[in-house]
Amino acid sequence: MAIIHRAQLNPSKNDLLRAWVPTQPWLGSVDCSTLERVDAYRFDDPDGEVGIETHLLRTADGRILQVPLTYRGAPLAGADAALIATMDHSVLGKRWVYDACCDPVYVTALATAILTGGTGVELVFADSGDHIPVTAHVVGSGTAGAPVPAVESVTCSTVGTDTIISAGDLELTVVRVIDADRVSGSATLTGTWPGQTTPALLVTVA
Structure with missing residues (x-):
């Protein structure tokens, strides 16, 4: 599960995304003259150090964008090009926010979910233990117990609207601009959210 703090963020996630997303090559x-948050889903870092959250945003022309972020308590070595911004978190202090596609912790969590048939995690408030309703549901196509190659280094490139x-040994394709009709024969992560009841392709693994 992901532990969520009731906190003030400066800048807010929405402000951060609205500044960064329009500059991206994918x-x-x-x-994207306007961006509206539709939903989000999370994976868990087993070490409890890195926040992993994927935002789903609606654009001015009605498309849905997928924007994975990681939140860290210290800089990620060698990942300056993937740093989006720093954020002041009223509970956790300064946070470094990265394009998650370039973060090994995210890549490991994503590959694990896809290859082992995993899902997004439950959300729980840190101060009360109350569960937060999850409305974006993602699931991997694999099977429990399947092997997951180790992730030691990560490189990212843009091909069309994919990262x-x-x-x-892993190559993952993250669909940045969601196409509800897109299909793949590869191992996949698919998802649904309010307004998208048919599972949409989010990520493939080759």
């Missing part, structure tokens, strides 16, 4: 011709992640 947008293609998408009109290609190379990590040792």
